[in-house]
Structures are given as C-alpha cells and as structure tokens.
Amino acid sequence: MLTLPFDEPTSHQTSSPFRTSWTTNQFVKPVKSKRGRALEEDALEPRRADKDGDEEKKEAGGSHKKTLSQARLDRVRLRRIEANARERNRMHGLNNALDSLRKVVPCYSKTQKLSKIETLRLAKNYIWALSEILSTGKKPDLLTFVQTLCRGLSQPTTNLVAGCLQLNARRFISEPGGESFSLYPAFYRNHGPEVAGSNPGDGGGPLRPFGSLCGPYEALCDSPASDCASPLDTGTFSPSSNFNGFFSLKHEGADGLPELPLRPLLDQPGLFVRPRPLRHPPGSVLPGAGGIKQAHPYRELFIKIQLNPPP
C-alpha cells in the first residue's frame, strides 16, 4: 500500500513563485504593517458608534457606566487580538499544507518554490495525469504527460516544469552543500525501489541514486525510459518546430515517439526561468509587514525551453 507522506512540516515556511523561501517571522518578532497598526489601534479604541450603542449608556451613574465601557472595550480588544492570532495560525496551517503539496508534485525545490496558485494548478494537473494513466493503463508519451502537467500554468512555471521533466536530476542535486532540486515527489523518494543513500541538502528521506533518477515521467513507466540521460549530457540539441501548437520538438525517435521533446535549447533563443536571487544573507530577517526571512542562499539556475511565441 502506497502512502503519501502528507506530513506537515514543522517550520512555518511559506513560499512564493520562483522566489526563494520565505519565512514569516511572527515567531521571531511581531511585525505589523502600517495597515495592521492602524487597525489594531482601532481595535484598541473601538468605534464611537459601538460605545453609543451600548446598553451601558442607558444606565444611570457615570462612573459605573465608564467602568463597564472600559471592561467591554478591553474585552473587544482582547477578542480581536485573539482572533488575529487564530487567523495567523490558520493561515500558517494552510501554508504548511501547501508546502506539503509542493513536495508531492513534480518539480519540488526548496529554493524555487511555486506560488500558491501554481502549486494548486500543477497538483490538479498531476492528479489528472495520474488518473489518466490509471484509467487507460497506458504509458503516456512524454509530450502528452508534460502538456497535461502544464495545462493552465503560467509560462515561467511551464518552463520550469518542462525543464524538470526533461533535465537530468544530477544537474541540480549534486551541488555540494547546496540545496537539492528534486525532480521526484516525496512519495517516490520514500518508496522508490532503489532507495539508497541520502541527500542532506534535501532534508528529507533517502533519495534514489542519481543515476536512476530520470524524472516523474519515468517514474510512471514500467521501466525507465531508454533515454534517461539529459540532453545536456548527450549534447543532442536540435531546433524546434511546433507540436500541437504548444510545445516544440523536431525529431522522432526510432520508436516513432517524439525524441526528447521540450529539451532545453541552451544555445538558442527562448524563454528562460531564472530564480530570483536573494538579496539578503540566509537567515536574515527582512523588514516589512510580512517579516520575511531569507532561508537559502542565492543559487542561479537557468533553464531555457523553446516555446512557441504567444499568439
């Protein structure tokens, strides 16, 4: 029985699209935006209408009325603060769940996280793609698989996902001391048949040997694709032509299937994905409402994918 590791991370990290890791620093120090301060000040001093509407106003005795109003005021203030804290925790839980989701969809990276909306879209497409495989029982061609995964995704995300599915993992996870760029969802790391060794940069469970790590597409097949090597390794780049008006490819392999569609065309003009660099050192707390904390060093990665120009 295959169980997905939907364990909630302990950290309170959230993320942003192709950006670096973010960490709210509410547990480091309370930071409020100007808006937040203004609103909290409002909470500390409830509206006049609220006080005017109080039944205490009808009561006789100025001192007594003032005491009751103050008590009510304090209570309103406390409830608002508590509600804010609950809402923060709720959103943190939601973000943790999103982080868990990021780990089980293709193209998981600690340093280049997908945005919330892109994570949800990719997850939906991934579920759809897997469902299709289960229902048809057929091995999909890589192009169809990638197309399904990238349906509705933004162009940068499409490039990233396509690159993840095409590039050899060694290019991304063999960097000593660097973060991993795992092409496999967490469940495959934990349940893969050739589990051996571990990747300290990933912080997770053991990884499959790099040599057998070809991508989520191969994970779906009965046997690893014959062409597991990255085009970067083989150096067989080629110009592209249209395919279904979406992705590009040119050649067909001996089996009639598209040969390395979506291969990175490093020497040709095309779209590229470049993670946003970190301006601040790791662990530093950024000023501002979000209390963003940089968690990972800047790491540059270029993925060029030839795509059709937008209509």
Next chain:
DNA sequence: TAGGCCATCTGGTCCT
C-alpha cells in the same frame, strides 16, 4: 516604477 506575490489585519457569516 509596475506588477506579482505574500503576510497580516479585519469584519462578516456560519456553525457548534
């Protein structure tokens, strides 16, 4: 500087 993305606060609504 604009746009994207994010965290946070807030008040309303619904449910227990």
Next chain:
DNA sequence: AGGACCAGATGGCCTA
C-alpha cells in the same frame, strides 16, 4: 458566545 472560514484591504518585498 466563541471559533472557523472567508474575502477585502493594505503594505512590504522582489524582479523586470
């Protein structure tokens, strides 16, 4: 009454 959920508003950070 109180908590969960939701959506709007706001402002900060970052990249192009």
